[in-house]
Amino acid sequence: xxxxxxxxxxxxxxxxxxxxxxxxxxxxxxxxxxxxxxxxxxxxxxxxxxxxxxxxxxxxxxxxxxxxxxxxxxxxxxxxxxxxxxxxxxxxxxxxxxxxxxxxxxxxxxxxxxxxxxxxxxxxxxxxxxxxxxxxxxxxxxxxxxxxxxxxxxxxxxxxxxxxxxxxxxxxxxxxxxxxxxxxxxxxxxxxxxxxxxxxxxxxxxxxxxxxxxxxxxxxxxxxxxxxxxxxxxxx
Amino acid sequence: xxxxxxxxxxxxxxxxxxxxxxxxxxxxxxxxxxxxxxxxxxxxxxxxxxxxxxxxxxxxxxxxxxxxxxxxxxxxxxxxxxxxxxxxxxxxxxxxxxxxxxxxxxxxxxxxxxxxxxxxxxxxxxxxxxxxxxxxxxxxxxxxxxxxxxxxxxxxxxxxxxxxxxxxxxxxxxxxxxxxxxxxxxxxxxxxxxxxxxxxxxxxxxxxxxxxxxxxxxxxxxxxxxxxxxxxxxxxxxxxxxxxxxx
Numbered sequence: 001x002x003x004x005x006x007x008x009x010x011x012x013x014x015x016x017x018x019x020x021x022x023x024x025x026x027x028x029x030x031x032x033x034x035x036x037x038x039x040x041x042x043x044x045x046x047x048x049x050x051x052x053x054x055x056x057x058x059x060x061x062x063x064x065x066x067x068x069x070x071x072x073x074x075x076x077x078x079x080x081x082x083x084x085x086x087x088x089x090x091x092x093x094x095x096x097x098x099x100x101x102x103x104x105x106x107x108x109x110x111x112x113x114x115x116x117x118x119x120x121x122x123x124x125x126x127x128x129x130x131x132x133x134x135x136x137x138x139x140x141x142x143x144x145x146x147x148x149x150x151x152x153x154x155x156x157x158x159x160x161x162x163x164x165x166x167x168x169x170x171x172x173x174x175x176x177x178x179x180x181x182x183x184x185x186x187x188x189x190x191x192x193x194x195x196x197x198x199x200x201x202x203x204x205x206x207x208x209x210x211x212x213x214x215x216x217x218x219x220x221x222x223x224x225x226x227x228x229x230x231x232x233x234x235x236x
Numbered sequence: 237x238x239x240x241x242x243x244x245x246x247x248x249x250x251x252x253x254x255x256x257x258x259x260x261x262x263x264x265x266x267x268x269x270x271x272x273x274x275x276x277x278x279x280x281x282x283x284x285x286x287x288x289x290x291x292x293x294x295x296x297x298x299x300x301x302x303x304x305x306x307x308x309x310x311x312x313x314x315x316x317x318x319x320x321x322x323x324x325x326x327x328x329x330x331x332x333x334x335x336x337x338x339x340x341x342x343x344x345x346x347x348x349x350x351x352x353x354x355x356x357x358x359x360x361x362x363x364x365x366x367x368x369x370x371x372x373x374x375x376x377x378x379x380x381x382x383x384x385x386x387x388x389x390x391x392x393x394x395x396x397x398x399x400x401x402x403x404x405x406x407x408x409x410x411x412x413x414x415x416x417x418x419x420x421x422x423x424x425x426x427x428x429x430x431x432x433x434x435x436x437x438x439x440x441x442x443x444x445x446x447x448x449x450x451x452x453x454x455x456x457x458x459x460x461x462x463x464x465x466x467x468x469x470x471x472x473x474x475x476x477x478x479x480x481x482x483x
Contacts, residue, residue: 045343063433076441076454078434081462097457 002042003229005221010214012091012130014038016123018217022209027216035217039224054107057153061105065145066094069103072195077101084134088214093131100131100140105147108183112146112196119198126210132202139201146194149184157184252291262290269300279304288314296408298324318394321401324408331355334400336393345369349392351400363400366392431464438467442474448482451475 002008010018018035021028027035041047063079070077075097083092095101102124106112119125119142128140149157158180162168165176172180186194252262266286270279279286286300289307292314293300306320316324326333331353340346348367354360371377371391377384384391401408445451451474458467 067433067437070437070441074441074444076438076457078458078461078463078467097461 001045003225005039005042005218005225007087008042008218008221009085009088009090010217012089012093012134013123013127015089015130015210016121016126018213019122019126019210022206022213027213027220031213031217032220035220036224039221042221043225043228053153053156054111057107057149058105060150060153061145061147062094062103064147065103065105065143068145068147068191069101069143069195072191086134088211089130089134091127091130091134093135096131096135096137098137100128100135100137102128102131102140102142104142104144106144107149109146109186109189112194113144114193114196116196116198119200125200128200129203129207129210132200133207137202139199142198142200144196144198146186146189148186154181154184252287252294262287266290275301276304278308296324318398322394322397325353325397325401325405328405328408330405331361334397336396338392339365340367345372349396351393351396353400353404361400361404363396363403366395366399431466434464435466435470438470442470445474445478448475448478451478 020030270286289303290300293303306317345368351363
């Protein structure tokens, strides 16, 4: 149980959620909400990790995505196993061979940023900045990969569709089943089209601002601890 | 049933593989059963699997169809459905219906479950405790697609029943594990799986290396990385091979 957040190190992957209203003297309402969530988790030891099919695919297909990237870019890429931390952050990037590489596995073609020209998700931008800071590297690649969905997840999707469309007792019609499989497998799309790389340069100035924001976040977390302690005293 | 058939049935009760006659007879039965559309996929059109199911059914005294419905073949290992194990233990007549007792504080490593029953003399039979510590230490939780992450309560009960069965009624399970258990044992851990894919990736890159320089470039790209011993060895071996070719 943690109640003192004076030296709390934020996870690189959560940094983005704390950065709304960066540079302002007061934390934004969004950031405060995120911090309350974090405080609850840390104080009571209950993680409210969001489980979703998107996350499941990301976890299960991480290596497949790295392999796809390695093939397309002709670059042998290893999965980083080292966790690093500094005074503000901690994190474990996917790869740090000369540059930071962060892999994201898209759920399907509609969520794959094929035509995007810049990173749309600011959280990923900050995640990469955090890793560059931790590994002291000047460049990062945010890499989206489109790989086949594992069989287990296809079965889960089929099961979900059966229930949603009222085929729970008889099973999906063949045509619909084939459509689901077709939409969740991508061997028919050339590999080169299934890897999208966004280059992100290191922004040291932004990181200094982020560190100031982290200090404010720590203070706020401690305020929440005081608030909670006050509740306890009142109750006693 | 005529006398010959009766004799064959009696022999089959011992083992369908015990005599040529018995084997031939049950082979014919297996052919018939396996050609049915309603047998599970692993047995449909597969006389050998069906013969094994019949042999097992004879040994434990249930219908072959029940065995086929409840015996999964996972990567070549026959494994019972957990629900079947519970049903078999409950109906064997040796114990009262199995109950599951949860212990420890939820959210801690000590939280877990054990199967409990009473024998015919009223003595309490307590199965081994399966708790989060065991689940983590055995690496069941970290398996890719592990059901322990999504349905822990159910998995605790299934595993506790399986342990109980192996302890108090090994003759019913015939030494076989439950399907969930086999999945946990057989499926490589995510980490092992990752290492395997990494190695495959490396081999494909090494195949494209024609000179020692190529390998050294690849080696250089890994400087400062925490690479596994297997990766280092594979690179060294390729280098040696190319050097030898040069000589």
